[in-house]
Amino acid sequence: MRQDNVRESDDSLPEHSEDIRVGRELLEATKPYVEESAATSWWYVGSTFGLVFAALTAAGVIPWWPLRVVFSVLGALLMVRAFITFHDYLHGAILKDSRVAYWLFHTYGALTLTPTRSWRASHNYHHGHVGQISDASVGAFPLITARMWQDSTRWQRFTYRAQRNPLVVLLSYPIVFGLNITLIPLLKTPRKHIDSLIALFSHFGLIAVLWVLGGFGLVFYVILLPMTLAAAMGCYLFFAQHSFRRMQIASPEAWTFYRGAMESSSFMRMNRVMQWFTGNIGYHHIHHLNVRIPFYRLPEVMATIPELQSPLITTLAPRDIADCFRYALWDEEKQRMVTYREAGG
Numbered sequence: 001m002r003q004d005n006v007r008e009s010d011d012s013l014p015e016h017s018e019d020i021r022v023g024r025e026l027l028e029a030t031k032p033y034v035e036e037s038a039a040t041s042w043w044y045v046g047s048t049f050g051l052v053f054a055a056l057t058a059a060g061v062i063p064w065w066p067l068r069v070v071f072s073v074l075g076a077l078l079m080v081r082a083f084i085t086f087h088d089y090l091h092g093a094i095l096k097d098s099r100v101a102y103w104l105f106h107t108y109g110a111l112t113l114t115p116t117r118s119w120r121a122s123h124n125y126h127h128g129h130v131g132q133i134s135d136a137s138v139g140a141f142p143l144i145t146a147r148m149w150q151d152s153t154r155w156q157r158f159t160y161r162a163q164r165n166p167l168v169v170l171l172s173y174p175i176v177f178g179l180n181i182t183l184i185p186l187l188k189t190p191r192k193h194i195d196s197l198i199a200l201f202s203h204f205g206l207i208a209v210l211w212v213l214g215g216f217g218l219v220f221y222v223i224l225l226p227m228t229l230a231a232a233m234g235c236y237l238f239f240a241q242h243s244f245r246r247m248q249i250a251s252p253e254a255w256t257f258y259r260g261a262m263e264s265s266s267f268m269r270m271n272r273v274m275q276w277f278t279g280n281i282g283y284h285h286i287h288h289l290n291v292r293i294p295f296y297r298l299p300e301v302m303a304t305i306p307e308l309q310s311p312l313i314t315t316l317a318p319r320d321i322a323d324c325f326r327y328a329l330w331d332e333e334k335q336r337m338v339t340y341r342e343a344g345g
Contacts, residue, residue, distance in 0.1 A: 020307055021307050022258060022307070023256065023258045024258075026258065026305075026307055026308075027290060029305055029307075030286070030289060030290040030293060030305065031290065033290075033293050033300065033301045034093070034290065034292040034293055034294075036094055036095075036294050038095065040296065041094040041294060041296075042095070044296055045085050045094070045095065045101070048078060048081050048082050049082055049085075049104070049108075051078050052078040052079055052082050055072075055075035055078055056071070056226060058071040059071035059072040059075055059222055060210075060214065060218050060221060068221045072221045072222070072225045072226050073225075073226070073229060075222075075226040076225070076226040076227075076228075076230040076233070077229075077230075077233075077277040079112070079226055079230035080230050080233050080234050080237075080277055080278055081278065082108065083112070083114075084278065084279025084295050085105075085279065085295070086105050086108055086109060086114070087123075088279075088295050089101060089105045090105070090119065090120055090123070091291045092291075093291065093292050093293060093294045093295070094294050107202075109195075109199065110198050110203070111202050112177070112203070113173075113177040113178055113181065113199055113200075114177060114181060114182075114199070115181065115182055115195040115198070116195060117185075117192065117196070118181050118185040118195075118196060119181060121139075122138060122181070123139055124139070125139040126138075126139030126140045127288065128257075129260075130242055130260040130261070130265060131242075131247075131249055131250060131255065131259060131260035131264025132249075132252070132255060132260070133145055133148075133249060133252075133330065135148065135156075135160065137163055137180075141163060141164055141239055141242070141243060142160060142163055142164070143243065143249070143328075143330060144160065144329060145329065145331070146330065146331040146332070146333075146338055146342075146343040147332065149329050149343045150343065150344065161328075161340070164325065164328050165325075166325055168235075169232055169235045169236045171228075171232075172235035173227050173231035173232070176231065176235055177231055182196045182200060183196070183200070206223065207219055207223055210222055233278075237278060239324065240268065240314055240320075240321070241268055241284040241314070242264060243324055243327075243328070244266050244312070244314040244320070244323065244324050244327070244337075245314075245323040245324070245337055246266075246312045246313070246314075246337075247264050247266065247312060247337060248263035248264060248335070248336075250263065250264075251332075258289070261285055261286075261288035261289040262285055262289070265284045265285045265288040265312075266284055266285065266312050266314045267282060267283060267284065267302075267311035267314075268282035268284065268313075268314050268315065268316070269282065269313055269314075269315045270282050274316065275299075279295045280295045280298045280299060281295070283298035283301070285308065285312070286298050286301050286302060286308055289308075326339050327339055328340060329342075329343045331343065
């Protein structure tokens with residue numbers, strides 16, 4: 001199933017109010033911005049992948065280890081940006097008719113343990129269910145209510161806290177990408193996930209080749225360190241933009257696609273450097289409202305549509321990062337996110 005099949009409209013969306021566009025009408029207002037410039041897309045994609053290759057090559061060949069660390073970290077930041085272009089391609093937002101892009105992004109997905117079939121399935125589910133209560137972690141981290149927490153067994157509480165633990169984010173390279181996205185889908189339905197098998201062979205084959213060429217040091221600076229950092233950064237961005245202190249959760253009866261985008265997805269305020277490295281993914285409320293908008297047009301959309309200029313905000317400040325992990329339950333009575341301690345039980 002192509003990622004561009006994600007719903008872009010919903011019959012249950014609220015209708016037009018007198019002064020402020022919401023729901024379907026706000027979605028319609030974003031549609032002019034889905035228009036893509038192929039030349040612009042290729043410039044961003046080509047320059048990003050070229051810089052990734054250059055940074056990781058420098059990390060591999062430079063003899064002085066402090067500089068190798070610098071280029072390895074730079075490579076990790078650039079890999080986050082490269083992943084956003086991969087993510088946009090699978091949404092059908094950029095280069096969707098290009099065969100060159102098809103092979104480029106499928107190769108990238110294989111080498112970075114992100115096989116396209118399982119990624120599309122889980123990410124499609126995420127977009128269709130963001131802002132909904134669920135104890136399952138299909139395409140997202142689980143989120144339950146304070147009452148569900150109080151009624152949970154010790155084992156259920158342990159597994160819930162474990163899935164939302166910062167260590168899962170820090171170790172997302174092996175846990176999220178290696179296990180959840182690649183290995184588990186392959187073990188469950190091998191025939192449907194041949195690309196997961198290809199990803200495992202590609203990723204570990206590359207590690208083996210680099211080990212033969214330069215030993216552990218080459219593998220560490222070119223693969224292990226940048227993949228660990230890039231996966232952790234990407235995973236945290238995904239986690240934080242749907243699990244932050246000020247987010248709102250609608251009841252199943254009141255939930256709409258529009259509310260999931262505007263109330264359960266954040267705008268992550270960053271400086272311009274981090275905004276560039278993260279491919280504007282901080283404009284997440286707009287992305288969830290319309291997945292077809294190319295990442296490089298998201299700031300333009302926010303600047304021109306007033307209804308999108310007062311989003312729920314989070315940042316990369318230490319306090320906000322801590323709050324994203326602390327506020328882990330939705331309290332239906334208080335109508336806000338609460339900590340485990342506040343939930344009691």
